[in-house]
Amino acid sequence: MSALDKNTQEEKQLSPEELDLIRRLYQNENPDAGYDPYEPMVEWFTGKGKEEIMPLSAAPEPKRRWIPSKWEKQKVGYPILRRLPTNTTMKVMKIVRAIRQGRIVPSKPKTSSTEPRFYAIWSDPTPSLHPPPLPAPKPRLPAHAESYNPPEEYLPTDEERKQWEATDKEDRERDYLPQKYSALRLVPSYDQFIQQRFGRQLDLYLAPRIQRIKLRIDPNSLIPKLPSPSSLKPFPTYKSLDFSHGSSRVRCVSVSPDGAWVVSASEDGTISLWEAIVGREVKKWTASSKVGSISWCPNPESYYFAVGL
Numbered sequence: 001m002s003a004l005d006k007n008t009q010e011e012k013q014l015s016p017e018e019l020d021l022i023r024r025l026y027q028n029e030n031p032d033a034g035y036d037p038y039e040p041m042v043e044w045f046t047g048k049g050k051e052e053i054m055p056l057s058a059a060p061e062p063k064r065r066w067i068p069s070k071w072e073k074q075k076v077g078y079p080i081l082r083r084l085p086t087n088t089t090m091k092v093m094k095i096v097r098a099i100r101q102g103r104i105v106p107s108k109p110k111t112s113s114t115e116p117r118f119y120a121i122w123s124d125p126t127p128s129l130h131p132p133p134l135p136a137p138k139p140r141l142p143a144h145a146e147s148y149n150p151p152e153e154y155l156p157t158d159e160e161r162k163q164w165e166a167t168d169k170e171d172r173e174r175d176y177l178p179q180k181y182s183a184l185r186l187v188p189s190y191d192q193f194i195q196q197r198f199g200r201q202l203d204l205y206l207a208p209r210i211q212r213i214k215l216r217i218d219p220n221s222l223i224p225k226l227p228s229p230s231s232l233k234p235f236p237t238y239k240s241l242d243f244s245h246g247s248s249r250v251r252c253v254s255v256s257p258d259g260a261w262v263v264s265a266s267e268d269g270t271i272s273l274w275e276a277i278v279g280r281e282v283k284k285w286t287a288s289s290k291v292g293s294i295s296w297c298p299n300p301e302s303y304y305f306a307v308g309l
Contacts, residue, residue, distance in 0.1 A: 038233055136207035139200060145178040148187045154178045241279035245272060252293050257300040265291035271307060 001019060002011040014022075024031050098104040145154045155178055156164065164177060175196075181187050248266040255262050255276070262274040269287035271294070274280065293308040 041229055041233075137203050145174070146176070148179075148181045148184055150178045150180060155180060243274055243279055243281075246270065251291055254294050254296045254305060256296050256303065257298060261296075261303070263294055263296065263305050265294045265307065 002013050004010075005012050020033065021031055024033070030037065095104065099106075144150055161177060164172060164174075169175075175192060243262070243264070245264060245266050248268040248270065250264050250266050253262065253264045260276055261282075262276050263271065264274065265271045265287070267290055269289055269291060271285040271287060271291065272281050273283045275282055287307065287309060289309050291307055291309060294305060296305045297303075
């Protein structure tokens with residue numbers, strides 16, 4: 001086979017390598033004959049069962065980390081020794097050498113054996129076999145009737161006021177009567193403040209509480225198990241769901257437009273409806289003969305399928 005050279009206007013014979021290159025380009029393949037598209041993947045960051053810890057930054061260590069500052073030099077003491085007289089320097093060096101050898105031991109701080117004065121009264125180091133108690137009650141939120149300028153429908157009439165005063169404390173619907181003031185500075189002090197505070201403290205004291213134990217869950221256990229990358233080439237070999245249709249051969253399959261349902265038909269006339277997410281057979285029908293084709297309605301709002309015998 002030859003080709004026309006436009007520069008010289010001559011027919012030139014093509015070599016087998018050039019013909020193979022033209023054929024690969026025409027069939028949308030890689031021009032290089034030695035290229036392997038399915039070569040094994042190189043694990044750059046993670047090897048087989050080994051996790052490598054990478055630094056957050058690859059910048060070199062700064063100079064200030066391995067050169068002591070002037071304050072550190074003063075703590076060490078060797079710059080000061082140069083300024084002292086010779087005999088004083090020798091005495092200081094003897095003391096330093098004795099401390100390093102362990103012949104001079106500094107005094108240890110005094111530790112008190114008494115128990116701490118304050119401790120958590122609800123802390124229980126040993127786990128209890130009883131169910132956890134109820135939490136402490138929360139204070140009730142204020143209503144519109146507790147405002148210094150409530151709406152008119154919250155203000156009681158004279159009959160309601162007399163009825164409230166005649167009712168016992170335990171039977172009253174509210175512990176107070178709504179009152180209206182023209183300004184906040186005219187509101188007097190609340191006469192039941194001490195009593196309500198005492199009731200709140202009594203509720204907190206009588207409500208038993210314990211410290212909750214924090215759950216310790218391994219984050220790796222929450223990650224789902226994924227197939228190995230080697231099982232995905234050149235085609236997936238990892239089976240996640242199994243739709244078992246019995247001993248007969250399946251002739252046709254159709255999937256719903258939303259992908260949630262699958263319908264299949266076998267040679268013995270069995271038609272099965274499957275749930276695609278979990279692979280569960282929801283319903284089964286039996287046809288009078290072999291099923292030739294089956295198809296879902298393309299309208300996503302309609303859920304029905306047609307069967308051809």
